[in-house]
Amino acid sequence: MSTASNTLTSLAKDLSQEYPRSPRETLGGYVVAARALDKCRAVLAGTNGEYHFDCPLDNTFFSFTGIKGDDFKEFVATGADDEAVGAWINENSQVKERREVIAWNNKMRSxxxxxxxxxxxxxxxxxxxxxxxxxxxxxxxxxxxxxxxxxx
Incomplete structure (x- = not known):
């Protein structure tokens, strides 16, 4: 097993035993992103249970940022930790204005x-x-x- 696979496996939650993070939690400054990351890691590790990655909720985040679910999944598969994924999101998001992110977060929360x-x-x-x-x-x-x- 590669180092990336070992790291990914250690970071992945077993979603048949525990829940992914709330969609309210942020990653890289975005709501939904931390939950999408938990589900993505679990899918890659085969521990997703009944949870699905790239679902309608995840797609609200991907649509807003312009990030493709497959690109996100490919980066997550490297074994990147939360901080690295948050930085990757900010580098790859088409949204660069913090106020736009704040407004979207609040719209999603409400x-x-x-x-x-x-x-x-x-x-x-x-x-x-x-x-x-x-x-x-x-x-x-x-x-x-x-x-x-x-x-x-």
Whole structure:
């Protein structure tokens, strides 16, 4: 096994046993990025469980930054740690103005299901009653992840 593979394996979470980071956590200054990284590492290490990398949530980050999921995955496969991935994101993002990143982060943090494309609203219409405990209220999209993964 190569050094990069050993490093990647040591950094990868076993997502069948623990959760990826909240989409609210930042990496390289971006929300969603740390969660995408956790899922990417787990996919590369074969420990992703039911989690998927390059999903609709990850794609909001990739679309905003102009980074391709495959390029992100290729860099992560080198065994880069969080700091190196954060630096790589900043080098490769098409967004260079910090204020644009702040505005996008805040938009993502406050996106309500009613603000989402109808396809995602339709998906959540069935997902929320199936996976979110009754009595828990989903105010914004990120709540779905944080409630289901027992952070709130």
């Amino acid at each position: 996106t309500r299901p009613t603000d989402m494309p109808i396809e995602l609203q339709e998906f959540l219409e069935g997902y929320i009653p199936q996976f979110i405990p009754s009595g828990k209220i989903v105010y914004v999209w990120f709540d779905v992840y944080d409630i289901e993964e027992e952070r709130i």
